[in-house]
Amino acid sequence: MDRALWDSVPELLDEHGVAAADAIDQDISGPTDFLDYAAYFDLAIPLPEGAVLPESERAFALRRLARRLPVAANLEARPAMPRITRFVPAAYAPEELAQMARWWDHEPANRMAMTDPSDEEFATVGAAISEAMQYLAMASSELHGEVELLVRDIVLTRPDGVNNRINYSGASSFALWGALTINAETQREWLQVYRQIVHETAHNLLFAIARDGPLIAADPAERRASPLREVFDMWPYVSSTRLRVGARRFRSTCCSSAGRARALP
Secondary structure (H helix, E strand, C coil): CHHHHHHHHHHHHHHCCCCCCCCCCHHHCCCCCHHHHHHHHHHHCCCHHHCCCCHHHHHHHHHHHHHHHHHHHHCCCCCCCCEEEECCCCCCCHHHHHHHHHHHCCCHHHCCCEECCCHHHHHHHHHHHHHHHHHHHHHCHHHHHHHHHHCCEEEEEEECCCCCCCCCCEECEHHHCCEEEEECCCCCCHHHHHHHHHHHHHHHHHHHHCCECCCCCCCCCCCCCCHHHHHHHHCHHHCCCEECCCCCCEECCCCECCCCCCCCC
16 A cells, blocks of 8 residues: 555656655654545545645645655555554644544534544543553454554544534544544443454455455346345445556545445546
């Protein structure tokens, strides 16, 4: 995924008339993460619900990709315990918070209305995540290793209690690959976050597997079309998610696991 992302960035920058930066700032020199994918998808595909990207956020995305591209070969992520952060300006720039809201919370009918969890919720769920990862290592070292490879960031959020239409448990998105969010208000026990981590990691894995083409290509008009195939075709994380590798761009069905998939051309 990471190689495909950075192989796709030069053409995208060229389309926007932006050259890769000559040097990279130390503050964004860490491994490839979900914010790199967010910057790419903000520029590469139509935004959810026909939204128009503000010029300031467009410039922000271009600047991030241009500054990180020169050392992309050194940005490979290593398996590690996911970084645990919270949905708050102290942790993320306003443009980054907007990217998370845009790609995790993109369906008005299933509005999540994410906001920052309380200090108590952050501490409690952070400890629960560490405990869950310990139990996961004991239960399946292979699955534990897969989580540490695929999930680089866990962002704790909660619904604002006013504008949300659903009380979500967690979410992931192809456009925020390598990350997931967990509702710190309701997912407080290690067993709850254990389930969410494994579930959303599976989404991230299937997003990656499906980057070159749909996992299922059942023609509805096929004589032997089966109800089972129709069910599978409706699953957001196995619908037509694909990636053109080389110096080409991603195309995907971007969705969060909080709601149905929304096809993006």
